[in-house]
Amino acid sequence: MSRLIRHEEDEMNRILSREDEILPSSGFAVSVMDAVRREAAAPPPIPFPWKRAVPGLVAAGLAAVLVLAAGVVAIGQLGRTSTSAQFSTPVSLPSLMPSIFHGGMESAASWTVLALLVTFVSVKLSMRLASGRV
């Protein structure tokens, strides 16, 4: 049995060792060197502008944290109010909203203007960053 396995192994070694060699095509080295020269001539990749991006990333992170915190507080208030509402008079949902949503048309208009202003500043700032003028 072991002689048979030994023979099989020898046979496998013989077959797999006797692999036909292929020769590189005549222009292979030249084509590799062309690719290498192209690679060498290409400008180095532009590094990510961390210095410019960090303030924006920090601001975005802070904004995200503030939104999250505001959300958590709002949900907490909602929970407390709905628990007490089971035992007292019903409370309408709009009354739970922050006061900024209760100012009527004037307040809405001022928030819209503020949002547009923030958008405009972000767009201008990102365009300046992209053009490298900052």
Add this chain to the structure above:
Amino acid sequence: MSATDDQADVERVLAGDIPAFEGIVRRWQGPLINLAYRFCRDRGRAEEMAQEAFLRAYRGLSQWRRDAVFSSWLFALATNLYRSELRRIPARAVSLDDIAEPADARASDGGLEDQDRDLAVRRAVGALPAKYREALILFYFHDMDVTTAAQSLGLPEGTVKARLFRGRELLRGKLPQLLAVPRLKEA
């Protein structure tokens, strides 16, 4: 192929002498193409993969640590590339179950022709699961040197030995007649 030639060329390339890389390409084009060919069995694709391997070697030349032989580093880099290329676009292979065992290994002319037998075994190797196939390809490419095969694969020697054993078992199970029957020409 001399290790000192490789080292000298690498130093020159790193110093900015790009044409010196051609020495490395000319010395290693044959082995790298042949290794790629064993993985994909397609001459055109083998050359494309070898070219990409040389490009990556050029880009990463400064990462070659001088304590390792240049060829080991180059083969490990190429093997890694070939394996990921074949994972991305697998070579056309048949399933191990679809490989037909020849009806009678001892045919009327006194046995299977060497070519047919070799072809059947190679097709069976190509149909093995990747980890066994890669171990077998590297083992035979490096003249049955487990240490070098393990270096190229970036695996411990024990793992490569286990994969070789299992790969051979699978082949033996698939091609018992083909491998067990002594060739009459030799008898």
